[in-house]
Amino acid sequence: MKDHCLALVAAKSGYNEKLNAMREYLQAYILSFMYEGGVFRHTAFVGGTALRFLHGLPRFSEDLDFSKVGKDKINFGALMSKVMRELELAGYSAAASVKEDETVNSAFIKFEALMHEAGISPLKSQKFSVKIEIDTNPPQGAVLEELLVNKYFPINFLAYDPASLFAGKVHAILIRKYTKGRDLFDLGWYLMTWKGIEPNFTQLNNALVQSKWQGPVISKVNWREVVSDAVAKADWKKLRSDVEQFLERPRDIELLSKEAVLKMLS
Structure with a gap:
């Protein structure tokens, strides 16, 4: 083999x-x-x-x-x-x-x-x-x-399942001190692939408690706003280099922009 x-x-x-x-x-x-x-x-x-x-x-x-x-x-x-x-x-x-x-x-x-x-x-x-x-x-x-x-x-x-995997991804975006480009690429892919998807809120909030999250409880009402805030604060100049080497199609790096991700979250 x-x-x-x-x-x-x-x-x-x-x-x-x-x-x-x-x-x-x-x-x-x-x-x-x-x-x-x-x-x-x-x-x-x-x-x-x-x-x-x-x-x-x-x-x-x-x-x-x-x-x-x-x-x-x-x-x-x-x-x-x-x-x-x-x-x-x-x-x-x-x-x-x-x-x-x-x-x-x-x-x-x-x-x-x-x-x-x-x-x-x-x-x-x-x-x-x-x-x-x-x-x-x-x-x-x-x-x-x-x-x-x-x-x-x-x-x-x-x-x-996809919603539970998505909860893990949202948790990573909210908790990491420095957001990874691959996390935001995955976020955009999620929002394009599963229209209307939401994270598993029970799992997400339990994970945030484990991580000593100081922010609000995440719900259907506020999750997009909370994630958008984290996306907006990310250092986008460093994000592309984190994910570029892992892309199946190198041209997909052009899809990774703050404006595109925020639009999908709005």
């Missing part, structure tokens, strides 16, 4: 295109082993990579994010051991650093020399990482759905 990854990257041109293709294939490959290991018995897929894999978000995403569901304990160490065994069998040279604490389980899988083998980097020493994170104490109120998706490998995902 490593040969398939290298062939996939070889068919692409340009640094970002090659890097994004390699990352996404490895994400799918790792997800397939996590699925076999039962990850969706205990967690739901969330975040930007979930939006891309499940709903076609036209930008690439860096991390694999999950939120715990139910009360059963997650054997994260065993799950990561399975992933690493399978990667080794497939011919990858990789190492994992795994951390488990009360609120987050995380792992960094570092691939040795893969960027050099794929023709992305001239340096054999340059490493490439995939980050995996499970929120073991997520805010309550999310709505779950099952989706069967075949993106390189068929997987039956348990995930947050």
Whole structure:
């Protein structure tokens, strides 16, 4: 399967295109082993990579994010051991650093020399990482759905529904000290893709309480105004560079403007 990854990257041109293709294939490959290991018995897929894999978000995403569901304990160490065994069998040279604490389980899988083998980097020493994170104490109120998706490998995902994923995105926009361009790109994509969508307010407000939000309770009445205020205050000069390298279509960067996003929120 490593040969398939290298062939996939070889068919692409340009640094970002090659890097994004390699990352996404490895994400799918790792997800397939996590699925076999039962990850969706205990967690739901969330975040930007979930939006891309499940709903076609036209930008690439860096991390694999999950939120715990139910009360059963997650054997994260065993799950990561399975992933690493399978990667080794497939011919990858990789190492994992795994951390488990009360609120987050995380792992960094570092691939040795893969960027050099794929023709992305001239340096054999340059490493490439995939980050995996499970929120073991997520805010309550999310709505779950099952989706069967075949993106390189068929997987039956348990995930947050669009309104709950949107709540996570709005939470990030309101809470981050420095807004990310990818958050505002995703916000605009949400508003264009799902006409009339609103965040899951129960989940959003629970998340804001966890984050010690000092602003108002968010509701159907005020959410657009509150988000518009955050959008207007963002440093738009820095936003484009944050998201540009991850866009599936580079020309989409022209859609990322304060005026366009505020108009969709009005």
